[in-house]
Amino acid sequence: MNGNLLEIQDLRVLYEVRGAKAPAVDGVDLSLGAGDAVGLAGESGCGKSTLALACLGLLPRNATVEGSMKFEGAEVVGAKPGRLRALRWAGISMVFQGAMNAFNPVKRVGDQVVEAILLHEDVSKKEASGRMRELFEHSGIAPRRAEDYPYEFSGGMRQRVMIAMALACNPPLVIADEPTTALDVMIQAQILNLLAQLREERNIALLIITHDLSVLAQVADRVAVMYAGRIVEEGSAAELLTTPRHPYSRSLVGAFPVIGDPASRGVPTGLPGDPPDPAARPPGCAFHPRCPSAFEPCDRIDPSLKRYGPRLAACHLVDREAEV
Amino acid sequence: MNAGAARSGRAVRRARRVKALRSSAGLFSRNKMGMAGLAILVVFILMAVFADVLAPEARLSVTNAPGAPLEPPSARFWLGTDELGRSVLDLVIQGSQISLLVGFLATAISMLIGALVGVTAGYFGGWVDVILMRFTDWFLVIPFLPLAIVLAAILGQSLLVIALVIGIVTWPGTARVVRAQVLTLKERPYVERARALGAGKRQIIGRHILPNVFPLIFANTILVVAVAILTEATLSFLGLGDPFSVSWGSILESAFAEGAISLGAWWYLIPPGLCIVLVVLGFTMCGYAFDEILDPRLRKR
Numbered sequence: 234m235n236g237n238l239l240e241i242q243d244l245r246v247l248y249e250v251r252g253a254k255a256p257a258v259d260g261v262d263l264s265l266g267a268g269d270a271v272g273l274a275g276e277s278g279c280g281k282s283t284l285a286l287a288c289l290g291l292l293p294r295n296a297t298v299e300g301s302m303k304f305e306g307a308e309v310v311g312a313k314p315g316r317l318r319a320l321r322w323a324g325i326s327m328v329f330q331g332a333m334n335a336f337n338p339v340k341r342v343g344d345q346v347v348e349a350i351l352l353h354e355d356v357s358k359k360e361a362s363g364r365m366r367e368l369f370e371h372s373g374i375a376p377r378r379a380e381d382y383p384y385e386f387s388g389g390m391r392q393r394v395m396i397a398m399a400l401a402c403n404p405p406l407v408i409a410d411e412p413t414t415a416l417d418v419m420i421q422a423q424i425l426n427l428l429a430q431l432r433e434e435r436n437i438a439l440l441i442i443t444h445d446l447s448v449l450a451q452v453a454d455r456v457a458v459m460y461a462g463r464i465v466e467e468g469s470a471a472e473l474l475t476t477p478r479h480p481y482s483r484s485l486v487g488a489f490p491v492i493g494d495p496a497s498r499g500v501p502t503g504l505p506g507d508p509p510d511p512a513a514r515p516p517g518c519a520f521h522p523r524c525p526s527a528f529e530p531c532d533r534i535d536p537s538l539k540r541y542g543p544r545l546a547a548c549h550l551v552d553r554e555a556e557v
Numbered sequence: 558m559n560a561g562a563a564r565s566g567r568a569v570r571r572a573r574r575v576k577a578l579r580s581s582a583g584l585f586s587r588n589k590m591g592m593a594g595l596a597i598l599v600v601f602i603l604m605a606v607f608a609d610v611l612a613p614e615a616r617l618s619v620t621n622a623p624g625a626p627l628e629p630p631s632a633r634f635w636l637g638t639d640e641l642g643r644s645v646l647d648l649v650i651q652g653s654q655i656s657l658l659v660g661f662l663a664t665a666i667s668m669l670i671g672a673l674v675g676v677t678a679g680y681f682g683g684w685v686d687v688i689l690m691r692f693t694d695w696f697l698v699i700p701f702l703p704l705a706i707v708l709a710a711i712l713g714q715s716l717l718v719i720a721l722v723i724g725i726v727t728w729p730g731t732a733r734v735v736r737a738q739v740l741t742l743k744e745r746p747y748v749e750r751a752r753a754l755g756a757g758k759r760q761i762i763g764r765h766i767l768p769n770v771f772p773l774i775f776a777n778t779i780l781v782v783a784v785a786i787l788t789e790a791t792l793s794f795l796g797l798g799d800p801f802s803v804s805w806g807s808i809l810e811s812a813f814a815e816g817a818i819s820l821g822a823w824w825y826l827i828p829p830g831l832c833i834v835l836v837v838l839g840f841t842m843c844g845y846a847f848d849e850i851l852d853p854r855l856r857k858r
Contacts (some may be wrong), residue, residue, distance in 0.1 A: 289753050321755035329753075334746035339768045348764065349754045381570060 237306065238405055238438050239265040239288070239325075244300040244310075246283050246292065246462075248511070255512035257283040259462035260300070262538075267405060270432060270439040272453030272470060274446055274485060278508050280462040281442045285408045288325055288440075290317040305405070323353040326399040328392070328428075330411040335395060336383035342394050343369075343379025349401040365401070371434075372397040372427060389420035396427060406438045413448055425451045446485055450474050458482045461509050461519035468544035478544065478551045480524050518549065526550055584850050591846025597839035601832070605653040612647035617803065619643075627815075627822050637824035639808075640815040648808050649828050655804035656836070659720050660786035666724025667781050671731025672767075672774055678732070679739025680762055690736070697729040705788060709797040716799050723788045731777050738770050776847045783840035790833050805829040 246258040258280040265271055273281050286292050288302065290309065302309045304324055312320070329335040336345060343365055350361040366376035372393045383391060392412065399407050409428065413421040429452045432439050441453055449456050449470055456474065457467040458481060466479040477483045484504040506523040509515055515522055521531040530549050538547040541555050585591050604611065616623055622642030630637045636645040678689035708722040742748065743766065751761050792798055793806025794813070808829040812818075817825040 291749065291753055318755040318757065321753055323755065327750075327753050329746060329750055335750045337747045337751075337765050337769070340764070348751075348756070348760075352755050352760070385570070385573075 237264075238267050238269070238304070239263070239440075240301075240303040241284075242301040242303075244284070244287065244298070244302055246280070246287050247297045247299070248293075249295045249297070250512060253512050254297075255510070256462055256514075257296075257511050258287065259511075259514075261459075261462070261464055263457060263464065265406065265438050265440060268432070268436045268438055269455065270429075270441065270453045272449035272456040273440065273442045273459060274444065274449060274456060275459035276444055276485075276508060279459045280511075281444075281459055282330070282410055284459075285327065285410050285440070285442055288408060289321050289327060291321075319353070322349055322404060323402040324404055325406045325408060326402065326404040328395050328399045328407060328409040328412045330414055336391065338383055340382075341380055342383055342386065342391075346379070346394070346398045346401055349398055353402045365397070368397040368400055369394070371400075371431065373423075389416055389424065392416060392420075392424050393427065396424070396431070400431060400435070400437075403435070404437070406440065407432075408440045408442065410442045411444075412441065413443075413445065421448070422451075428452055446474060446489060458485065461514060462511060463519070463547065464538060464545070465520065465548065466544070466546045467538075472544065478541070478554070479546050479548045480526050480550060481520050484525075518547075581850055585846055588846045588849065590842045591849075594839045594842025594844075594846065597835055598843065601653055601657065601836050601839070604650055605657045608650050608654045612644070612650040614651070616647050617643055617651060627817075627820065627825070629822075630824050636828050637822065639811065639825055645808075645825055645828055648803055649805070649832055652803045652805045652808055652829060653832065655716065655799075655802045656786055656789060656806070656833070659716055659723070659789040659804065660782050660836075662716075662720035663723035663727070663785035663789065664778055664782045666721060667727040667785065668731060668774060668778055670724060671728040671777075672735055672770070674728070674732040675735025676739050676762060676766060676770065679736040680743055680758070680766060682740075686736075689732075693729045693732050696726070697733075701726050702791065705792060706795065706797060709792055714797060714799050716802065719789060719792060719798060720785075722792070723785045726788070727781055727784055731774070731781065734773060734777060735770055738773050739766055742766050742769050772851055776844065776851055779840055779844040779847060783837040783844070786833065786840070787837055805833050 241261055241263040244258055244261045245256055247254040247256050249255075261280075261284060263271070273284065275281050283292070283296075287298055288304075288309070290312065292298065298310050300310065304320065309317070309320065336342060343362065346365045346368065347358065347361045350356065350364060351358065354361070356364075362379075365379060369376045369379060374390060374393050374397065378386075378390075386394065396412075412428065413424050416424060425448060428439060428441075431437065432452075439452065441449060443449060453470045455467070456470045457464045458473070458477075458479065459465065460481050466473065466477065466482045473482065474486060477486045488503060504523060509519055509522075515532075517530070517532040517534055518524070518527070518536055521527040524531065528549070534549070536547045536549050536552065538545050539552065541551065619641050622638070623644065624634055624638040624642040626638065626640050626642050628634055628638040628642070634644045634646065636649065639645055639648065674689050674693060678686040678693075705722050705726050708725060709719065712718045712722065748761060748765055751765050756764075789798070789804060790806035790809065793804050794810045796810055798804060798807050798810075806829075809826065812822070812825040812829075815825075817823075
């Protein structure tokens, strides 16, 4: 449980935009143990995907990474390109957002999965293709469909192939970036079940990135909520999703109707405004301009992430409530 | 039962693919311009392939010519004879071989350089792109014919050199088009995915970029062939071709040198010229037809 698979410490990712450096990820600590399922939640533009890309060293050229990220004890930040390439997919693989576009349209899907295996393992093409068929079977795709082209698949099937591909090299960690976006609810549930089932069978750690909290309720053990490049609250999925403490997490949770609670159905509460521009972070708590319960020190003092029992939160309000 | 289902599934998919291919072929066959162009090309390609049967080289002997000099068209010599008494029809048939061969060879060279420069510049970007594109611009603005003449004069006169010269002067257009396409392709999510797989540059370019620019290169090829054939004729007409082989350009050159115009020997001048026009027209019409098929926005509704 005590995470040694992936140890992220004070990670910063700065994008250089028109001469200025904008921190998209601004000091994140996160750790994952083997077999853990951690969810990373937050709205668009809060740094979730940047964090995921940083794990694979896939950030665009105008990004610089600071801090430390250790995978299986070895530093990833600043690693040589050769080591990074070896780490990709064999160590950490990824289920991409919008599987529609993550396939080369002119290659058979089976060959694209085989490509992943051949890149990392010294096996014959035949062995690789045998493994690919097995993976297809596990992911609920008829192996004979390996000979089809991406356009011949539906969105849900393509996402299944994407998952099969993510598992191709038996990585200890799979990052799923919005794995169910653009899928209908039925297919979403199937894909999430598949992820959960594969995780159990193969003891894979999952890092699920999403803005859809219902996804996390289904597969994650632990949830971290991100806002403006920082983690503002972290805790077990069951607790955080039922009793969020940080006002931002509350707004996220409040944006969903609770099934079985008719009162909440009519009024999913929204949160007006947008997350701040990383280049122009508000003083004090980054969330205070949108916070419904901001009070005196919020616009001056930036709250740090503190531990409250099993939970972590960065908020003056949580602090005050804890003192009382 | 299961195997039967699998087979039928595969059969269904194969049928679907054959149908897709047929529908492209169908689009082409319904395109009148494309079909006319293709018909012209088929005639000329057959002519070139069977040139040695239709017009055996023995009949082109300078010392042992079958007819009298500059005979007008007759039942024996359908297109008359040249100044040495050789049948112009035989010359034109033999010439088709060289003209087409040089055209295709030059196009292959041009495509190779164009694709290489375009993909490299587009994929690597940065200073590689800047340098390669300035280099391309440089070739693009140099007056094309003088450069070809100078190169042909320096490198000597043989088929290969002529093809090389034409290749060198026609690649910049292809390089530009390919670069533009690669710029959009390299930002596609599947290229990012390939990078996440741990794929290196060679793998990404070879397996993900090239297959996707191929249709573009193919459509461009057809149009470049026309230019290459025209250039070959030009260079040969200027006396820069291979002196030991007959091409349409070299026939025109000797007709001009022998004063076919002032002698009124139209049969010597018009056939090779007409052949050049027809072949270039054929390739251009096919090229436009392919363009329409590859880019549905150009299709007539």
